[in-house]
Amino acid sequence: MEKERSYTFSFVLLLLLLLCSLGVNISLGSVNIPLKDTINALIGGDVQSESWRYIIWNYRIPKAVTAILIGSGLSLSGLLMQTLFRNPLAGPFVLGISAGASLGAALLIMGSSVFSGLISYNIANDVSLAIASSIGSFVVLLAVVVVASKVRDTMALLIIGLMFGSITAAIVTVLSYFTGAEKLQQFIFWSFGSVGNLSWAQISLLLGLILIGVILSILTIKPLNAFLLGENYARSMGVAIQRSRYIIIIATGLLAGTITAFAGPIAFIGLAVPHLTRQIFDTTNHRILLPAVLLYGAIILLLCDTLAQLPSTSYILPINAITSLVGAPVVIWLLIRKRKMMF
Amino acid sequence: MNLNLKHNTTLSAEDLCIGYGRGSREIRVVEGLTFSLQSSELVGIVGVNGIGKSTLLRTLGGVQPSLSGNLSVNGEALKEINQRKLAELLSVVLTEPTASGNLTALELVSLGRHPHTNWIGSLTAQDRKVVLEAVEWMQIEKLVQKKCFELSDGQLQRVFIARALAQDTRIILLDEPTTHLDLYHKVQILKLLQRIAHEHGKTILFTTHEIELAIQLCDKLLVLDNEQNAFGTPSELIARHSFEKLFPEDTLVFDPRTASFKVNK
Structure with a gap:
């Protein structure tokens, strides 16, 4: 209880780190x-050249802001899921929630050519x-929730998530078989994941939706803490289980869904950042973890994005690949150090 | 503690029937339960596996509805009490493992203040005081900064009981608080429960398989056998031969003089 004060230092440190990584992200390209x-x-x-100013204000800053929003939102949705499913690997x-979002996007982008005439869709x-x-x-999230209420097993839940991923991948493959090259390319670029190319209007929309997700999450901080003891204890402490679950699910779906819509599926941020955060903030209290995860997620994605644009070259790697390179080792490390695999 | 609460009825059941399902698919687990619990009482529920001890505890805790009969908490029908209010009257200690091993013992105990804290769960000075009292009562001062995965079963059980105490309810229900513990720790837990019931005026109800220990330490016992479902003080129950029929006689025989079971060889 006395320890809460000492987190101020960590928060200041994270804020400074965020500013640094923002600076690095904007100055490299x-x-x-x-x-x-x-x-x-x-x-x-x-500025020596006006085009530099243009690049910074119309390309780099929107991209950095997008990275911050997406990193924070995905990490928060990961934290919510880990507590809701009582599963450190959620x-x-x-x-498979990103896969579900992919399916939605695929049906919209490519479905129009398969069911030509039924839906006329414009990517704009x-x-x-x-x-x-x-x-x-x-x-997909609701399907996972239904399954999770039947199986309490950590591994079973993950395998089911994997299966949902496979099913959506299969449907996407079928769709792409019937789709013209142009739309296929559109979808493939979307699926690489990207934090760039968003207009300020799109960023404002993204910001609004993420804000709703964050506010809903803040409202469920108390039930989230109670869920750490399991649903039966939470109920015995007067938590309205069903209502809290719904709010958490809506917040998660909103965060993960909209982010995937705008930036494509971005792997591992949601899973890895809450664990990395717990390494610094030695607590399970969501009142501390929630803001910490938002900050940490923003920093990590800014850094990943900096790496993805391969400074001083004209290549831009898919951000999805970079986050996987960072995130997958974290998962392996978690599995090896089983005692620390708790949330 | 409010001493005038002493010897008030806190939990009472009248012709209670518990079980599952509804209508024609109703499964009656235990019927005709009548008992009444006072404050400052440690009460044990004993009975063979599968007789319905846990079902009874779940019903008393408001997790599942009773099938018929009356059940009241603090003189009010349990059905009429909403979940939020019930959390201020009744706390539980369950058998399920901790969801999060990364919680420290202190964080876990503090979660007991949940029904009393504001929307975001911040602890007031009063909350902290109650938490520290609970920690003292359960003698876990040295464990508070440890994480749950570092604690032994006996320590963890004390932490969970402290959490229930921090919830500051008149009634505490415990589901098999002594399983997985060695004899010393079983007695340690039960003696702590007895002290808390007597010194702080709580009604503590728990299920157990330790019949002999329960006879020695409990103020009252409920013997579930699906016939009499006898309720009374241990000596009354011994006089009424309530323990004799608990197990098949060709395996275990109850000796009323020593209040213990002997293997029938």
């Missing part, structure tokens, strides 16, 4: 802009893409 000019562009000073990607319509992916992720 395919075009080499000197640090001095980057700072000047940010604070409105003199996360939007592992449980972000709202419908967000809705389709969110519905897709909700459907």
Whole structure:
């Protein structure tokens, strides 16, 4: 109880780290802009070339903001799932929720050519893409919730998540078989995951939806803490189990679904960040973990994005590959150190 | 503790029938239960495996509804009490393993304050005081900063009982609090429960297979055998031969003089 005060230091440290990684993320990119000019562009000073200012304000900053939103949102959804399913390996990607979002997106992008005439879809319509992916992720999430209430086994739940992933992958394959090259490419680029290419309007929409998810999560901090003891204890302490579960599920689906819609499936952030956070914040209290996970997730994705754009080259790697390279070892490490595999 | 609460009826059942299902698919597990528990009482529920001890505890805890009869907590029908209010009257200690091994003992005990805290669960000075009292009562001061996965079964059981105490309810229900413990720790837990019941005016009801220990330590016992379902003080029950029929006589014989079971060789 006395320890709560000492977290202030960790939070300050995380905030500084966030600012640093934001700075690194903005100052590095395919075009080499000197640090001095980057700072000047940010604070409105003199910049050697006006195109640099344009790059920073219209390309790098929106991308960094997107990375922050997505990293925070995915990590939070992972934290919610780990507590809800009482499973340290739960996360939007592992449980097939990202796959569900992919299916929603695939049906929307490619379905139009398969069921030609039935749906006329234009890729510029972000709202419908967000809705389709969110519905897709909700459907899978609800299926996982139903299954989770029947099997309490950690491994069974993960295998089921994997199976949902396979099913959606199969449907996507069938769809792509019947789809023209152009739309197929559109979908494949989406599935690589990307935090770039979002307009400010899209970012505002993303921000709004993530904010709703974060607010819902904050409202369930108390029930989340009670869920740490299991549902029966939570009920005995007066927690409205069903209502809390629904709010947590809606928040998770909203976060994972909309993020996947805008940025494509981004692997492992949701699973790995809550565990990394617990290494710094030695607590299970969601009042501490929730803001910590938001900060940590933003930092990790900013760094992953910095790596993905391969500084000073014109190549941009799929961010999904980078997060997997970072996240998968974390999962392996968790499985090896079983005692620490708890949440 | 409020001493005028002493010897008030806290939990009472009248012709209670418990079980599962509804209508024609109703499964009656135990019928005709009548008992009444007072404050400052340690009460044990004994009976063979599968007789319905846990079902009874779940029914008393409001987890599942009773099939018929009356059940009241603090003089109010259990059915009429909402879950939020019940959490202030009755706390539980279950057999299920901890969900999160990373909780520290202190965090776990503090979670007991849940029904009393605000929407985000911050602890007031009063909450902290109650938590520390519970920690003292269960003698777990040295364990508070340890994580649950570092604790032994006996220590963990004390931490969970402290959590129930921190919930500050008049009634505490425990499902087999002594399983997986050696004889010393069984007695340790039961003696602590007895002290808490007597010194702090709580009604403590628990299920157990330790009939001989229960006879020695409990104020009252409920013997579930699906016939008499006798309820009374241990000496009354011995005089009424309630323990004799608990197990088949060709295997175990109850000796009323020593209040213990002997293997029939």
